[in-house]
Amino acid sequence: MTALPSLIDMMTQLIASPSISCSQAHWDQSNKGVIELLESWLSSQGFQCEVMPLPDQPNKFNLIATKGQGSGGLVLSGHTDTVPYDEGRWQSDPFTLQERNQKLYGLGSCDMKGFFAIVLDTIRDMPLDELNEPLIILATADEESSMSGARALVQQNKLNARYALIGEPTSLTPIYAHKGIMMERIQVTGQAGHSSNPALGNNALDAMHDVMSELMTFRQELKRDYQDANFIIDYPTMNFGCIHGGDNPNRICGRCELEFDLRALPGMSNQSLMAEIAQRLPRIEEKTGTQIQLNSLFPDVPSFYTPVESAIIKACESLTERPAETVAFATEGPFLNKMGMETLVLGPGSIDQAHQPNEFMALDQIQPMQKVIRGLIERFCLQSNESN
Numbered sequence: 001m002t003a004l005p006s007l008i009d010m011m012t013q014l015i016a017s018p019s020i021s022c023s024q025a026h027w028d029q030s031n032k033g034v035i036e037l038l039e040s041w042l043s044s045q046g047f048q049c050e051v052m053p054l055p056d057q058p059n060k061f062n063l064i065a066t067k068g069q070g071s072g073g074l075v076l077s078g079h080t081d082t083v084p085y086d087e088g089r090w091q092s093d094p095f096t097l098q099e100r101n102q103k104l105y106g107l108g109s110c111d112m113k114g115f116f117a118i119v120l121d122t123i124r125d126m127p128l129d130e131l132n133e134p135l136i137i138l139a140t141a142d143e144e145s146s147m148s149g150a151r152a153l154v155q156q157n158k159l160n161a162r163y164a165l166i167g168e169p170t171s172l173t174p175i176y177a178h179k180g181i182m183m184e185r186i187q188v189t190g191q192a193g194h195s196s197n198p199a200l201g202n203n204a205l206d207a208m209h210d211v212m213s214e215l216m217t218f219r220q221e222l223k224r225d226y227q228d229a230n231f232i233i234d235y236p237t238m239n240f241g242c243i244h245g246g247d248n249p250n251r252i253c254g255r256c257e258l259e260f261d262l263r264a265l266p267g268m269s270n271q272s273l274m275a276e277i278a279q280r281l282p283r284i285e286e287k288t289g290t291q292i293q294l295n296s297l298f299p300d301v302p303s304f305y306t307p308v309e310s311a312i313i314k315a316c317e318s319l320t321e322r323p324a325e326t327v328a329f330a331t332e333g334p335f336l337n338k339m340g341m342e343t344l345v346l347g348p349g350s351i352d353q354a355h356q357p358n359e360f361m362a363l364d365q366i367q368p369m370q371k372v373i374r375g376l377i378e379r380f381c382l383q384s385n386e387s388n
């Protein structure tokens with residue numbers, strides 16, 4: 001087998017290969033370079049690599065690299081894309097890994113190209129020819145923008161394993177749950193006209209006032225009816241993020257748009273919440289004589305929950321000596337769970353540094369993460385089935 005580059009070398013190469021994903025087309029890039037690096041390194045370690053273009057985006061790829069066989073096994077998963085970067089706010093080139101003050105700086109260092117380098121560096125010394133259950137390295141596309149990589153995997157139903165770890169930056173804390181996210185737009189269409197006579201039009205802002213009152217009532221009901229003490233904000237939230245409407249004080253507003261998000265607790269269904277909101281709008285249409293449309297700005301991310309009794313959560317709690325917690329950001333966890341894996345999120349580096357200028361991974365995160373990866377592979381892939 002060919003020797004793998006050093007950990008720092010691998011991280012340098014991954015970060016030097018730009019793979020920004022963004023809903024704004026001028027930022028959006030292919031992740032091909034990162035996928036090719038991972039494929040070549042994993043192939044050199046005897047993994048079977050399958051590179052799969054996304055159904056509707058031929059320049060974006062998922063990679064499934066498998067070694068070993070069996071019905072159980074472990075997936076180590078990460079996303080290959082990064083967010084865009086703030087030009088001028090970085091002290092060094094975002095695509096050049098730089099070590100300063102015991103930290104590795106670069107775009108994707110903690111979120112989350114560094115994770116792949118750490119995984120590869122860990123497995124090079126492990127007896128992977130003795131696997132009793134498969135070890136699968138999963139690298140996805142477009143987590144930061146649409147999660148279309150993970151969504152495609154669910155559709156293709158290609159992945160088969162018992163347990164999964166997603167190495168998002170959690171400062172090495174095991175994470176078993178997060179809320180879902182929906183981003184929605186409500187559009188009210190009335191009729192513009194001269195403001196001197198209200199009968200000359202139909203005011204969309206007036207109708208939006210009713211829409212917002214209704215949404216605020218719904219928000220109160222959600223807060224009253226749903227709580228989960230495992231979250232710091234222990235109820236579902238709805239935030240009005242922006243509103244646009246009208247053009248002039250002396251003109252009846254003909255059209256108004258409101259955008260809001262909704263973060264549901266585990267156990268709640270995004271689809272039911274959408275249906276609840278949709279069902280409240282016709283009454284306002286009727287009362288105000290406007291047309292009201294509800295649309296999603298992005299495909300929703302379901303909430304994520306893996307029971308804390310799951311063997312992988314127990315194993316990670318013991319390897320990190322930390323109890324599992326919840327987080328306030330979304331991951332690909334719900335999609336992996338949907339494919340039948342018991343999934344947890346645990347990775348090196350802090351979410352505080354993710355999506356920020358001068359993103360870094362502290363060097364002291366590397367060895368503890370290697371210990372977790374080694375421990376999980378030993379437990380779920382190298383030992384016999386019965387001991388799982």
Ligand SMILES: [Zn+2]
Pocket residue numbers: 079111112143168169
């Ligand atoms: Zn991430």
